[in-house]
Amino acid sequence: MGGPRVTPKARDQIVLCWLQLKENGIEPSAKEVLNYAEHKLKSEIARGMQLPGLRKVQEILQEARAANSDDSANTLLNEDWSMASLNRFKISPESIPSVVEAWKYAINTHHKFSIRQAKWAAWLARLVNGGALLWYWSRKYTILEELAIATNQPMDSFPADRSLLLGIWEIKTLMITDYRKEDLTIYDGDSLTIAADGKNIEELWHGIDTGLKQFEQGIFKERDWNLDLEMQQLPPIDTIELEPEAKLVYLRWFTYLTKGPKWAELSVEEILELITELRAWVLKEQKCLKPISENPEETSESGFISSTPFAFSGIQPIPEDVLIKAGYSWARRFE
Numbered sequence: 001m002g003g004p005r006v007t008p009k010a011r012d013q014i015v016l017c018w019l020q021l022k023e024n025g026i027e028p029s030a031k032e033v034l035n036y037a038e039h040k041l042k043s044e045i046a047r048g049m050q051l052p053g054l055r056k057v058q059e060i061l062q063e064a065r066a067a068n069s070d071d072s073a074n075t076l077l078n079e080d081w082s083m084a085s086l087n088r089f090k091i092s093p094e095s096i097p098s099v100v101e102a103w104k105y106a107i108n109t110h111h112k113f114s115i116r117q118a119k120w121a122a123w124l125a126r127l128v129n130g131g132a133l134l135w136y137w138s139r140k141y142t143i144l145e146e147l148a149i150a151t152n153q154p155m156d157s158f159p160a161d162r163s164l165l166l167g168i169w170e171i172k173t174l175m176i177t178d179y180r181k182e183d184l185t186i187y188d189g190d191s192l193t194i195a196a197d198g199k200n201i202e203e204l205w206h207g208i209d210t211g212l213k214q215f216e217q218g219i220f221k222e223r224d225w226n227l228d229l230e231m232q233q234l235p236p237i238d239t240i241e242l243e244p245e246a247k248l249v250y251l252r253w254f255t256y257l258t259k260g261p262k263w264a265e266l267s268v269e270e271i272l273e274l275i276t277e278l279r280a281w282v283l284k285e286q287k288c289l290k291p292i293s294e295n296p297e298e299t300s301e302s303g304f305i306s307s308t309p310f311a312f313s314g315i316q317p318i319p320e321d322v323l324i325k326a327g328y329s330w331a332r333r334f335e
């Protein structure tokens with residue numbers, strides 16, 4: 001009469017899909033969530049998972065949205081974080097620099113950074129070093145907390161805990177000995193992975209369907225599959241002597257290119273050329289970042305003094321051909 005019973009696992013996956021689709025601030029429809037779930041969970045469906053129909057998805061999302069907005073404190077945590085948020089949600093002063101690094105990474109890679117994520121970044125700051133990894137891990141725990149709230153269940157952080165706190169040998173042993181095996185293999189499904197040696201190809205976290213993501217979703221995109229393999233051969237951006245600010249400028253431009261009108265049409269070789277050119281430009285131009293002298297007579301020729309530790313002086317704009325190849329026609333006016 002009412003169709004097959006929806007399992008908690010299927011319900012949770014629908015809610016996770018909803019959370020992931022709305023991560024950047026756009027509320028998806030039930031049909032969009034279901035379509036995304038069918039695409040994302042192909043391998044699970046092939047193994048017997050039954051997703052609910054559209055009407056049931058609408059009910060699940062209605063309950064999730066209600067749970068997500070019932071509590072005023074919870075509504076506050078969903079808002080974008082800024083320094084002004086400290087007036088309403090306190091963070092320990094010693095954690096603020098780490099939270100700021102995670103926030104900078106998020107905004108420079110076109111990701112939302114909520115007060116909830118700032119809370120997790122502050123809590124994890126003593127366990128995780130660097131803005132990139134702090135963004136990565138605080139995002140993981142934020143998704144798990146949002147899932148718990150939306151499904152009215154206690155938060156289970158074990159999937160994230162084991163990845164953050166245990167060694168690979170420990171994790172593999174747990175999987176072999178069947179300790180919470182399903183929880184170990186089914187995570188939040190966003191397919192972001194970190195390298196065991198810490199040398200992460202961070203570009204693969206943003207806008208590319210990696211081999212792992214394709215495997216999990218039961219899809220095959222030859223261009224991105226090969227791009228993943230080729231990019232694994234690149235030196236990680238943390239190893240090419242980029243200044244912290246230059247690294248974030250590079251990631252901002254890279255993620256902007258991935259959203260370009262012609263990005264999907266580019267070949268692996270063309271994308272690698274863009275990455276190489278973009279890296280070379282940032283490496284060259286970062287030399288123009290000069291420490292501000294305490295002596296006003298020694299400031300930059302432009303006379304501009306930044307409120308940051310560097311003066312912006314003489315930096316050339318990004319090469320127009322990089323933007324044009326990605327489909328940003330507005331760059332042609334500067335040719």
